[in-house]
Each structure stands twice: as structure tokens, then as C-alpha cells.
Amino acid sequence: MIKRETNVDEVLKEIREIINQMVPREARITEVEFEGPELVIYVKNPEVVMQDGDLIKNLAKVLKKRISVRPDPDVLLPPEKAEELIKQIVPPEAEITNISFDPSVGEVIIEAKKPGLVIGKNGETLREITQKVYWAPKVVRTPPLQSQTIYSIRGILQSESKDRRKFLRQVGRNIYRKPELKSDWIRITGLGGFREVGRSALLLQTNESFVLVDFGVNVAALNDPKKGFPHFDAPEFTYVLKEGLLDAIIITHAHLDHSGLLPYLFRYNLFDGPIYATPPTRDLMVLLQKDFIEIQQSNGIDPLYRMRDIKEVVKHTITLDYGEVRDISPDLRLTLHNAGHILGSSIVHLHVGNGLHNIAVTGDFKFIPTRLFEPANAKFPRLETLIMESTYGGSRDYQMPREEAEKRLIEVILQTIKRKGKVLIPAMAVGRAQEIMIALEDYARVGGLDVPIYLDGMIWEATAIHTAYPEYLSKNLRNQIFHEGYNPFLNEIFKPVANANERKDIIESEEPAIIIASSGMLVGGPSVEYFKHLAPDPRNSLIFVSYQAEGTLGRQVQRGLREIPTVGEGGKTEVIQVNMEIHTIDGFSGHADRRELMSYVARVKPRPERVITVHGEPQKCLDLASSIHKKFGLSTRAPNNLDAIRLK
Template sequence: MIKRETSVDEILKEMREIINQMVPKEAKITEVEFEGPELVIYVKNPEVLMRDGELIKNLAKVLKKRISVRPDPDVLLPPEKAEELIKELVPAEAEITNISFDPSVGEVLIEAKKPGLVIGKNGETLRLITQKVYWAPRVIRTPPLQSQTIYSIRQILQSESKDRRKFLRQVGRNIYRKPELKSDWIRITGLGGWREVGRSALLLQTNESNVLVDFGINVAALHDPKKAVPHFDAPEFQYVLKEGLLDAIIITHAHLDHSGLLPYLFRFNLFDGPIYTTPPTRDLMVLLQKDFIEIQQSNGVPPLYRPKDIKEVVKHTITLEYGEVRDISPDIRLTLHNAGHILGSSIAHLHVGNGLHNIAVTGDFKFIPTRLFEPANSRFPRLETLIMESTYGASKDYQLPRDEAEKRLMEVILRTIKRGGKVLIPAMSVGRSQEIMMVLEEYARIGGMEVPVYLDGMIWEATAIHTAYPEYLSRHLREQIFHEGYNPFLSEIFHPVANSNERKDIIESREPAIIIASSGMLVGGPSVEYFKNLASDEKNSVIFVSYQAEGTLGRRVQRGLREIPVAGESGKTEVIKVNMEVHTIDGFSGHADRRELINYVARVKPRPERVITVHGETQKCLDLASSIHKKFSISTRAPNNLDAIRLK
């Protein structure tokens, strides 16, 4: 340990000498330190560095590090005084709605309805704020829907700022513990999600580093812990956890099968390092993890983790925007790219060693434009191994074209409404719900549909998070929101369901309605309650718009079972008679279908030397791997869980 500390201190000493030569003395540098994947320079006069827009860029080139400049904590005005001054400096017309402080990074977040007025002409107002309050200002547009999740995350980061800074410094020293390290070998092991859908977890190891990509839970298999959680019994994983050698965890997106078991690691002190993901993924995974706890409790099952464990996830998460390159260990560099699956979903590109090997892990991805997102990124600086999902990898797994899917959706809805019935659309809170919302909003606006659309479960809160990150949405949606001044998420047809009493009123009402409720597979959540109460009436319809995993209630309904035994509230088994119409419209999936998967391999640049197919039922992984090999003459594999593959 002493040797590592000395090595880092020597690196910092050399860097500080270079920084002192390049930075004007009047900036008054007080400290230079690694914090997470960044080199942080603390100064007493940050406005000096703001005058020269090229200085930090030049420093980054010379030092070959991502650099942040922060005000020395001693010069920061007290938050109350700083807030008062900011409100004096910013024109009232900007309509500031919230000011919050993050002492761990010396940053003040200013939310305003007109952010341009906070920034000022050529950034003049921002510079003035920096000069007067010293906090580094970050300006965002006020989201039209307030998210309790985002608010609570900010509160955690603010209240835990001292611990957070200490944590970031530990991470930084761990990342840069060995300079100019060259890796000798790379190995990956499937801990979950190989030849199956659910509990995705991949362990990547080099002679110096250990990194996890995703750590999910299979909610459809909670009755069987051996199938619900990743393989803790893998010898290499046991060793890494026992010795505290896990450098980092990367989360590709928020769905529980990719992020749902993270808090478990903190509950049992199995990990104390950094989690890397995009800002929207951090917020959404916290929302879904909290919801998972509540569903377990409502079903009388002891939760796998506690709210305070989710708080630890927040404290340990380092967010990255798309395209930002960051060192996450001595020999691994990470870049996240758009995956087009859900808000903030990413393809993780890992540059290992000094040019030794490059890996892209797609997570779940979509390779056509949707109403919500642009297609997945397919261009990388370098790429030798592609690890890709195979959810719809079989030769006949072709989804309907999106316009045809939307047409069929509306046909079923209008037919059901005409006969006075209700339409239940079970959907994941994140992703499919918002996609369906956009279809219904456009039809109501253009076609005049007037029935209410009820949103139940976590859907409204997830939608609020979507409105907080418009820059992650499709070009078309951004155009509507920013240039046309219309936000389709705020349409008057949408009605959030606040509680069980409102849910009961909707069920008992004789008026037709559309209900979008989580979960998407009828595994817990309000969608199950709606289904139980609406299934017997032949006037009603249920429409499945997303993947139904084996073993779920949704899969049994989808298969056409007309009498389904389920556990009742008293614990006794009750039989649900399914008289309602059952429809599956698969064109709305956030997963790439067979055509998209093949097209992705055809278009990805540079062409990989090896493709590994995961995240799909056994036959789908095998089918896709075989087809890619035959079509592109690329080496392919469809490994099992616990298989270890040497990449280099």
C-alpha cells in the first residue's frame, strides 16, 4: 500500500510542477489531487483560468489527463450568502426555480426556466457569478415535471459531500496507482445473462484490474435464488470480492436485470469502489431499485437490500456523459456511447492496456430510430471484441416495422374503446411506457382520441426523469421541446394514478380508458392488480408491447392460457379467468430484432475480430452467433454462464 501511495504522490508532484509553469500565479493554486478519473486543480481565483479557454485544454494534452478546476473550499461563500448573491446577479426574467450546492465538487447548480439569461451574453453572467461567489456554476433548464428521485439524489450528494470527496480521492489514487502499465492478458467470465435473459453480469480481468459490467437480478426467478442472482460461486469472483480487488462496476442501463443487485453488494460490504454510468441511468436505477424493495415488501418478502444500501449506490456512482473518455483502472479506459434502448442506456467501450485490446459491450440496444431515441452508436476508435445482446437473435425474430406496430396498437385500442372496454398495457416503467405515451399523445393531438390515459406505478416519476434530460432524447423530440415550445410528455390526456383508491375507481368505472402500468411482465406492481380485475370481462383488452420472460405471468397469458392460478391477497391460490382479448404487438421493443442485430455487425466500424453473443435464450444466442460467422467470416462464440474466455 505504501508503495502505491508513494508512486501516486510522485506522479502528482511531477504534474504540479508542470501545472505551476503553465498556470498564471494569480490563480493561486492550493492543491492538485486525483479525484475519481479526473485530475483536480484547486485554486483561490478560478476566474483567472476562465479567461483563457485554451489553457485547460493545453494542460490536458500535456498531462494526458482529464482536468477539472475547482475553487478552494476556503474561498467558497456560505451557501445562503451565495444564493442571495446569485439571485441579485441573474435577471429576474431568467425565472430561477432552484439553487443547490454540491460541496464535494465546489459546484452550484442553477435551475432556470430561461437558462440563457443565467449564462448571459458570451458567458458574462456566469463569469460574474464565479467572481462573486467562487462556486463553479452549472446551469440547467428547469424540468417541466419535478422528480422526487432527482431531488433526493442531490440531497444525498450534498449531505455526504465530505465522505464523497474522500471516496473520490481514494478512487483516483487507485486508478493511477501504477503509471504506464502494460497488460499481458485479458479474460472475461459470464456471471449471469449468458445464454439467458436476466441477471446480467460480466467480469473482466487483466493482470492488474478487475471490472464488472452490469450486476442485475432476474425478477422472474426470485423463487429460485440460484437462477435469480449472478454466480457468486464463480471462483474468480469469490477471490476478487474476498480480497477487495474489484476496481469498478460499469452499468450499461437502469433496468433491474442489469442494475438491480448493486445495493446488495453494499449491504454485505462486498464492494466499496466506483460505479460508472450516465446521469439518467443513475437516477432511473435508483428509482427502480426503490420500487423493487417496495414490491418485495408488499408481497410479504424480506427485501434483498435496504434504502440505505441504495443511498450507498448513489454515493459511489460517478457519472459520465456519452463520448467522455475516462481511466477507471491502471490499464482500462472507459467510454460510454448511446445504445438507443432506454434513457441514458449505453454501450461500454473498454480500451485495455496500451493498445492491447478494445472491447465493446452493447448491453441492450436498438439500431433503428424510435420516437424517443437515436439508433445505437456503431463507430468506435478501435474494436477487436464485440459482446452483443441476442434477445431477438433467432432467424425468425423479426419485429413489425414501427409504423405498422403503431397502426395495430391503435386499431386494438379503438376497437376496445368502441365497445366500452378498457385497454391494459403492461409496460416497464422506463422505456416502453414513454414510447407508448408518445404514440398515444400524437394520435390524440392529430386524430382526436379523447379517452384518458392512466399511468400507474413508477411511470410518472420515470417520465419526470425523462423531462430532466432532454439532451438524451431523439432529435425530433428535442426539436419539439426546444424550438416548437411543446412538450408531448405534458399532454392533458395523461393522468398519473396517485394511490390504490384512485386505482380502484378506475377499475370500477364503466367508462373506457387506456391504462399503462408496471411491471411489463405482470410480475408484481399495479399491472397485476389491473389484470386480475379486468381479465374476466370480454370487453377489455390486454396488449403486450415488450418481451415476456419465461416463468412470468405475462408469458402464460401471452401463450393463451384461459385459467391461470395466482396467489391471492390472503395467500390462498385463486384462479383468474381470462376472457379479455390478448394481443402481442412486438414492434415497440427497445431491443434490436434479428434484422437490426445483423445490420449492426455489418455497419460497426472498425469490424471486430470476434463477436460474443449473450443476453438471449440458448437457441437465440447460438443461432445469431452461427449466422454472424457464416455471413461475415468473423470468429463467434455463444458461451454459457461461468465460461471464462481469454481475449488476449
């Protein structure tokens, strides 16, 4: 719980006076309040404000705040009546597939196959909806695949709207509190992911604020909390949690090593503030966190957190699109930029104080175009410190070119099919799986593949979330979907695996097949089940397409382990003989390789004063830091966990 005194009433009083002077009296303002990073103006007649297209823009310029105008809750039609009216106003040709309401922001989400018809010519239909139902309409294209995760998140936001609004107001008052001190210093502490891969967590402190960037878990080291969890024992972190002083958590992307421990904070009442992420990151991290606890339960392990804690994550998440600038504390301004790693992945840019310092935290990023995403953003308004990943930062960490990787993938698949074998591709359900799907679909479309491609684990649901956010995909993929009218994710060659019985049928079948299954490192999930049954047969192949972390079964198999002890029926130890072919094709990684990392430093604008290398094995972090210093003459560091670095 945030315990700071948040005396913002004087600030709001001044703001209300300005608003009353600028907004027409006919709008009938009922309330002005901070809600999250926005200033919200509630009015009885929102159409009066809508008629003046420049009013909000001018208000924002004068007040230097992000402004939203919402209808007063008292004038909102009941959802059932509003839905009925919307269906009367919108032409049937629009093919509305779903209407849902978010009372916390007075918004109605209208899903339609033809969203242009919901908007109408010059926005006429949208205006009519606003005038008659008062809810603020948000129009989205109906995704071709239904995502249960997205609908459950909407349900949470709708059912918890009162608590959500109360929470947003608390956050808003915290953000716009009067600073106690002028910001004149900044420091960061590595709580996890410094000179290692896994449990990423960075604590940033100023005179006034405390913010976390990422809060992940090392799934491969869960049996040892000292290696699996971020450093709760860091004195400054212990103090911040105990006193309730953590202003915000920013999540770069959804993978568990960056977001997997968020619900744990809510389970033990260690945090009650806002989480900032892109909309796809919110949806995907909920999917991954849910799967994480289900895997723990299936393995007879008491889960680290419960579904109700994941629900709290949803209630506390404030989503931002790329490029949106938001205040998140009195002296910190946040902008998220494309990182090119997975759907919704972000580079975090923080503007500290009134021009005091600017920091970019890359998280995991990719600096070449892929089938799924555009390259990571490398242009910022200002930049003094760059904190960047070093997963492939070693001097020899050069990945295979993407075209060559795809060619090699097809070669291995065709060779395996020729000998009547099955191909197992353990893949992260988010990112790598979809990249492989698009590559295989492209080859299948020209007649190169005639075997089924089975998708097991979370992959189908993760793919459904991808189809809901086409604006986050690459330009080529967007053009294919919108202008050519073809969605490669919907090719009939892809067959989701619904249950264990279907999985058993696939394993026992004598027919060749391609199986893409989570998890990507053979740590839990259906990929392990397939591996156990397919490994003894030399006709089969396993293809690693993503990073295999230390301590995982994937890394052991990749290094050549040929006998795997496992617990069989009756608790007896059995040994799995690994006779299948093992291949590693690293050109599909969502991480920048050594060439891309150096290129990023060369091209990032403006040129930073300092580069800090993190998220890599110790030697890779050190190697990259040394090379950047030698080539570019920049100050560099490769800190350890628990190192505190003063940036200003």
C-alpha cells in the same frame, strides 16, 4: 474496500511541478489531487484560470489527464449567502426555480426556465457568478415535470459531500497507481446473462485490473438464488470480492436485470469502489431499485437490500456523458456511447492497455430510430471484440415495423373502446411506457382518441426524469420541445394514478380507458392488480408491448394460459378466468431484432475480429453466432455462464 497499494505520490509530485510552471501564480494553487478519473486543481482565484480559455486544454494535452479547476473550499461563500447573491446577479426574467449545491465538487446547480439568461451574453453573467460566489455554476433548464428522485439524489450528494470527496480521492489514487505489470492478456467470465435473459454480469480481467459490466437480478427467479443472482460462486469473482480488488462497475442501463443487485453489494460490504453510468442511468436505476424493494415489502418478502444501500449506490456513482473518455484503472479507458434502448442506455467501449485490445459491450440496444431515441452508435476509434445482446437473435425474430406496430396498437384500442372496454398495457416504466405515450399522444392530438390514458406505478416519475434530460432524446423530440415549444409528455390526456383508491375507481368505472401500468411482465406492480380485475371481462384487452421473460406471469398469459390461480381474501386460492383479449405487438421493443442485429455487425466500424453473443435464450445466442460467422466470416462464440474466454 480497495486494498491495493496506491503509491501515486511520486506521480503527483511530477504533475504539480508542471502545473506550477504553466498556471499563473496569481491563481494561488492550494492543492492538486486525483479525484475519481479527474485531476483536480484547487485555486484561491479561479477567475485567473478562466480568463485564459486555452490553459486547461493545454494542461490536459501535456499531462494526458482530464483536468478540473475548482475553487479552494475555504473561499466558497456559505450556500445561503451564495444563493442570495446569485438571485441578485441573475435577471428575474430567467425565472430561477431551484438552486442547489454540491460541495464535493464545488458546484452550484442553477435551475431556470430560461437558462440562456443565467449564462448571459458571451457567458458574462456566469463569469460574474463565479467571481462573486466562487462556486462553479452549472446551469440546467427547469424540467417541466418535477422529479423527486432527482432532487433526493442531489440532497444525498450535498449532505454526503465530505465522504464523497474522500471516496473520489481514494478512487483517483487507485486509477493512477503505478501498474505492477504490463498488460498482456485479457479475459472475460460470464457471471450472468450468458445464454439467458436476466441477471446480466460480466467480469473483465487483465494483469492489472478487475471490472464488472452490469450487475443485475432476475426478478422472475428470485425464489432460487442460483438462477436469480449472478454467480457469486465463480472462483475468480469470489477471490476478487474477498480481496477487495474490484476496480469498478460499469452499468449499461437502469433496468433491474442490469443494475438491480448493486445495492446488495453495499449491504454486505462486498464493494466500496466506483460505479460508472450516464446521469439518466443513475437516476433511473435509483428509481427502479427503490420500487423493487417496495414491491418485495408489499408482498411480505424481506427485501434484498435497504434504502441506505441505494443511498450508497448514489454516493459511489460517477456519471459520464456519451463520448467522454475516462481512465478507470491503470490499463483501462472507458467511453460510453448511445445504445438507443432506454434513456441514458450505453454501449460500453473499453480501451485496454496501450493499444493492446478494444472491446465494445452493447448491453441492450436498438439499431433503428424510434420516437424517443437515435439508433445505437456503431462507430468506435478501435474495436477488436464485440460482445452483443441476442434477445431477438433467432432466425425468425423479426419485429413488426414501428409504423405498422403503432397502426395495430390504435386498431386494438379503438376496437376495445367501441365495445366499452378498457385497455391494459403492462409496460416497463422506463422506456416502453414513454414510447407508447408518445405514439398515443400523437394520435390523440389529431382528435383520434378521446378517452383518458392513466399512468400507474413509477411511470409518471420515470417520465419526469425523461423531461429532465432532453439532450438524451431523439432529434425530433428535442426540436419539438425546444424549437416548437411543445412537450408531448405534458398533454392533458395523461392522468397519473396517485393511490390505490384512484386505481379502484378506474377499475370499477364503466367508462372506457387506456391504462399503462408497470411492471411490463406482470411481475409485481400495479399491472398485476389491474390484470386480476380486468381479465374476466371479454370487453377488455391486454396488449403486450415488450419482451416477456421465461417464468413470468406475462409469458404464461402470452402463451395462452386462461386460468390463473391466485390467493384471495382469507388466504383462499381463487382462480382468475382470463376472458379478455390478449394481444402482442412486438414492434415497440427497445431491443434490436434479428434484422437490426445482423445490420449492426455489417455496419459497425472498425470491423471486429471476434463477436460474442450473450443476453438471449440459448438457441437464439447460438443461432445469431452461427449466422454472423457464416455471413461475415468472423470468429464467434455463444458462451455459457461461468465460461472464461481469453480475448488476448
